[in-house]
Amino acid sequence: xxxxxxxxxxxxxxxxxxxxxxxxxxxxxxxxxxxxxxxxxxxxxxxxxxxxxxxxxxxxxxxxxxxxxxxxxxxxxxxxxxxxxxxxxxxxxxxxxxxxxxxxxxxxxxxxxxxxxxxx
Numbered sequence: 137x138x139x140x141x142x143x144x145x146x147x148x149x150x151x152x153x154x155x156x157x158x159x160x161x162x163x164x165x166x167x168x169x170x171x172x173x174x175x176x177x178x179x180x181x182x183x184x185x186x187x188x189x190x191x192x193x194x195x196x197x198x199x200x201x202x203x204x205x206x207x208x209x210x211x212x213x214x215x216x217x218x219x220x221x222x223x224x225x226x227x228x229x230x231x232x233x234x235x236x237x238x239x240x241x242x243x244x245x246x247x248x249x250x251x252x253x254x255x256x
Contacts, residue, residue, distance in 0.1 A: 145169075150247035151176070158244040159235075166241035170234050172196065172226040183246065185238040187216040187222065194232025199223040232233050 138160075146158040153173030160167040166185075171237075175237065191208045198214050199205045207227070208214055214241045224242055226232040243249065 159243050162241045166238045168236045172232045174229045177225040182221045184218045185242045186218045188237040189214045190235040192233040197225045197227050231232050
């Protein structure tokens with residue numbers, strides 16, 4: 137068994153106020169807790185991993201080419217297929233919190249690597 141304590145979990149901010157914490161970083165599954173600041177949107181992106189997003193607090197909107205914008209409330213869940221282009225937005229004027237589960241696991245530094253690639 138591997139235990140991750142919230143206070144000592146790996147963490148970083150891909151952008152100001154957008155914090156990500158690693159709860160599980162395995163090859164077959166990874167779990168990331170995130171805090172999304174008011175009105176923040178992730179860049180349009182995709183990844184080969186299937187994703188399950190759970191809203192823990194607030195609201196999150198997920199945009200995909202197929203479905204457009206879909207608003208999720210507290211404890212709503214969305215499944216995003218691998219390689220599906222999407223954007224996750226916090227439409228509120230306050231922080232929203234979510235949990236991402238990736239299968240197979242995704243490298244925790246996904247957003248840092250993506251930022252490096254875009255800056256080259």
